[in-house]
Amino acid sequence: MKVLSIVETAYRATVEEQDDTILWLNHMLKNNGLDVGILLRGSAGNYAVKGQDASGLSFGDLEMSHPPQIDEDLRALMAKGAPVYYVREDVAERGIQEANLVEGVQPISRRDLPSLFEEYRLVWHW
Secondary structure, X not given: OXXXXXXXXXXXXXXXXXXOHHHHHHHHHHHOOOEEEEEEOHHHHHHHEOOOOOOOOEEOOEEOOOOOOHHHHHHHHHXXXXXXXXXXXXXXXXXXXXXXXXXXXXXXXXXXXXXXXXXXXXXXXX
């Protein structure tokens, strides 16, 4: 079964979680044989920015010992064969230059989203 997983709400960081739950879930599903692709849209488009560093994040005296590395999570998904797309207009609206994105993520315009959806049997929206 071929599934497109749309991630639209960006990770908000909590002390308990070191990774975006949906990316982690999709990685586990990919590891178990699901043919999954990822589409980053809205505020989640910033996931594709390479070199983000959340080290030093703390809440009062409590330091996050394993900060998220979302760009590395995307690289790991792509290394497993999961395509990762981002909505070009969403990234541009946030002032993110395409040159600053993780290598291998694929742009798609809003007008071409229906064609992408047709490639998948199921579309999950998070």
